[in-house]
């Protein structure tokens with residue numbers, strides 16, 4: 001494997017390192033004596049600090065927050081995924097666990113990422129803690145991806161089962177996270193600003209590790225500290241779109257026929273959520289890409305960040321990377337003129353603005369002229385896979401495989417190396433985070449008797465990469481304890497190094 005492969009992996013590691021739960025909390029929470037500085041505000045600590053958290057990464061965030069605030073923390077409750085403490089221990093991530101004398105209670109729940117009775121109990125404890133606070137108190141709220149399932153509080157008279165059925169059907173019908181969480185907010189007592197309302201007049205500071213494209217505060221974990229502005233008509237429109245309106249249980253219809261749980265609470269309460277709440281995004285795909293970019297410079301590469309919001313079908317995303325590689329590496333002084341038009345045409349399908357594509361192409365053109373050396377193109381987001389087969393894989397491995405085909409095909413075999421990895425360390429239901437590919441992929445597979453098309457048809461990318469060259473192309477960082485979606489790294493050698501196909 002080329003040294004570009006090693007460098008691509010190092011750049012990915014730097015991206016993940018930048019958004020580790022303890023790192024992001026340390027970067028955003030500063031304590032000077034009895035002053036706590038966070039999000040540009042200062043709070044006086046007088047043994048008046050409380051902490052709640054929900055999400056896949058909040059255990060490590062809570063451990064670090066407690067190390068920083070020390071004895072000022074009176075009490076905390078975090079709702080975390082079932083089995084996470086054991087998993088972290090077994091993966092050598094003990095620093096993400098709480099000390100034995102911690103004042104924070106850890107509650108595990110939401111098996112298989114679904115709200116369950118355990119998560120309901122955790123949500124109730126969190127609600128109780130927040131409801132007991134007064135204006136002297138500060139409530140630190142730690143939020144990360146997976147938070148919606150870990151904080152279920154169905155608005156009465158709906159049962160947990162009824163609420164779960166609605167969200168499960170929406171997800172199965174292919175609803176986006178925007179649609180899903182808009183509905184979740186309308187059906188919950190704590191989402192859509194409900195938690196902040198519960199905290200009365202206490203000061204609320206939410207530290208958010210974003211796992212949603214564009215970092216929309218009201219959607220990450222369904223925005224429990226962000227007042228929801230969505231109207232019942234919007235919620236009905238979503239349910240109509242997925243043909244669920246007619247089959248809803250009467251309790252759900254009753255909740256939706258009111259103005260929405262959140263709005264009801266606002267009328268009952270004398271204060272506004274916005275007056276006493278601040279929301280701070282402390283970790284995101286953008287932050288991961290910026291740190292990755294600094295690592296690239298250290299490794300002698302010239303970085304360019306394409307966009308942190310790549311989405312759409314992996315086929316279109318793979319095509320885009322194939323075209324960008326040809327644009328950067330094709331022989332000759334200038335890239336073939338038709339490539340730019342084709343790249344721009346793909347923009348809307350993959351969630352990338354023309355402006356970002358043009359800016360990136362400009363950098364690639366400059367580098368061709370200057371002969372600077374290898375370029376490190378960085379992007380992030382969450383593409384999707386249309387599952388048609390029954391194999392084992394994930395969107396990152398499938399993307400890497402498809403990009404490998406792009407780089408291997410065509411008249412000129414690209415010298416580029418492409419990596420796609422999930423920052424949580426787990427791509428779909430597999431042990432890998434993703435994979436690394438290049439223009440040699442097709443030949444390598446053929447020489448080992450592996451039929452790439454067959455694996456792709458069966459969505460079997462993990463099996464493919466496990467069998468190919470003893471799994472050397474797999475990306476296996478292990479569970480990372482964080483999640484800011486996926487990171488893509490494409491290392492592009494300067495055009496003279498491009499290998500002609502013989």
Ligand SMILES: Nc1ncnc2c1ncn2[C@@H]1O[C@H](COP(=O)(O)OP(=O)(O)OP(=O)(O)O)[C@@H](O)[C@H]1O
Nearest residue numbers: 145385391392393394395398424426427428429459
């Ligand atoms: N065999 C497969 N091949 C390709 N993609 C798959 C396969 N099986 C599942 N997936 C994809 O994996 C995704 C689910 O995996 P994963 O749990 O990593 O994603 P997630 O929803 O982003 O969760 P998280 O937010 O925790 O990362 C879905 O997008 C699904 O389409």
Ligand SMILES: O=C(O)[C@H](O)CO
Nearest residue numbers: 145146147148220221
């Ligand atoms: O918990 C959730 O709602 C998703 O992970 C998005 O933040």
